[in-house]
Amino acid sequence: MPRISISIDGPTASGKTTLATDLAQFLGLAFLDTGLTFRSLALAHFNGDTENLHHHLGSHLKHHPAVYGTSGELVQRHRIFLHEKEITEDIWNPSMDDSLKTVSRDPAVRRSILQLHREVVGTYGDIVVVGRDVAVTLLPAATLKIYLTASLAVRRERRRAQYRLRGRSTAVGPPTERDAENRVAVRSLPDSVEIDSTYLPASAVSASAMNRLHASAAWRSAVPAEGRVTRPEERCEEA
Numbered sequence: 001m002p003r004i005s006i007s008i009d010g011p012t013a014s015g016k017t018t019l020a021t022d023l024a025q026f027l028g029l030a031f032l033d034t035g036l037t038f039r040s041l042a043l044a045h046f047n048g049d050t051e052n053l054h055h056h057l058g059s060h061l062k063h064h065p066a067v068y069g070t071s072g073e074l075v076q077r078h079r080i081f082l083h084e085k086e087i088t089e090d091i092w093n094p095s096m097d098d099s100l101k102t103v104s105r106d107p108a109v110r111r112s113i114l115q116l117h118r119e120v121v122g123t124y125g126d127i128v129v130v131g132r133d134v135a136v137t138l139l140p141a142a143t144l145k146i147y148l149t150a151s152l153a154v155r156r157e158r159r160r161a162q163y164r165l166r167g168r169s170t171a172v173g174p175p176t177e178r179d180a181e182n183r184v185a186v187r188s189l190p191d192s193v194e195i196d197s198t199y200l201p202a203s204a205v206s207a208s209a210m211n212r213l214h215a216s217a218a219w220r221s222a223v224p225a226e227g228r229v230t231r232p233e234e235r236c237e238e239a
């Protein structure tokens with residue numbers, strides 16, 4: 001059984017989730033959004049637990065990734081439970097941005113979250129993971145490591161349009177210091193690619209990622225020729 005893992009890092013609203021969903025659907029993989037774990041702890045912090053975020057980790061925070069079958073069907077939804085209560089929809093409160101900063105800047109919390117994500121990756125194996133430091137910390141041996149960018153103006157406009165529909169909001173700022181350092185680190189890794197999605201529709205971003213995946217040495221050694229799926233453009237011609 002080949003092991004395929006793809007990391008996607010990049011700043012807010014660069015299109016990571018959109019690309020990850022597409023790749024996971026197309027390749028029949030699991031999809032883990034690590035930002036949701038940070039948002040879950042930010043919810044706990046926002047609700048008054050400002051001292052001991054660690055007691056929510058361990059067995060109390062359960063993060064189930066989305067899972068897609070080989071025909072692209074959704075087998076399992078992305079869901080998060082905190083102390084047995086489902087909080088998947090509760091983690092999008094726009095007032096939580098300060099709590100998000102507190103959580104994501106705490107090195108001890110980051111280490112514990114990383115441990116949780118390692119367990120998820122260990123369970124699911126073939127997976128696409130999105131976040132801010134995934135290639136460097138969680139998937140250094142990923143088959144393909146993507147750094148996805150877009151201009152600040154475009155990211156803001158995408159998020160505005162997205163949240164106008166869903167009634168949510170989150171601040172979109174310039175790349176943080178962590179984003180900038182991570183970008184340099186990802187680019188230095190083998191099997192890494194940077195995609196600037198500013199002027200690309202989502203379908204072109206996915207096609208570009210798929211082409212890079214097919215060209216990578218890690219993919220060719222992981223998946224024998226007869227087991228490789230066709231490229232998106234070949235799929236279109238066949239349809």
Ligand SMILES: Nc1ncnc2c1ncn2[C@@H]1O[C@H](COP(=O)(O)OP(=O)(O)OP(=O)(O)O)[C@@H](O)[C@H]1O
Binds near residue numbers: 013018019158202203
């Ligand atoms: N290439 C693209 N062109 C136009 N719109 C896009 C593109 N990629 C994503 N979008 C749209 O932009 C919005 C943000 O995308 P998405 O949620 O995938 O970003 P993200 O990087 O995962 O954000 P976050 O870091 O906050 O989780 C969505 O509404 C999505 O449909």
Ligand SMILES: Nc1ccn([C@H]2C[C@H](O)[C@@H](COP(=O)(O)O)O2)c(=O)n1
Binds near residue numbers: 035131133
């Ligand atoms: N690997 C990660 C994932 C997320 N974060 C932080 C960055 C944001 O403040 C927050 C939510 O992430 P988003 O859903 O916007 O991608 O979590 C991080 O520091 N490291």
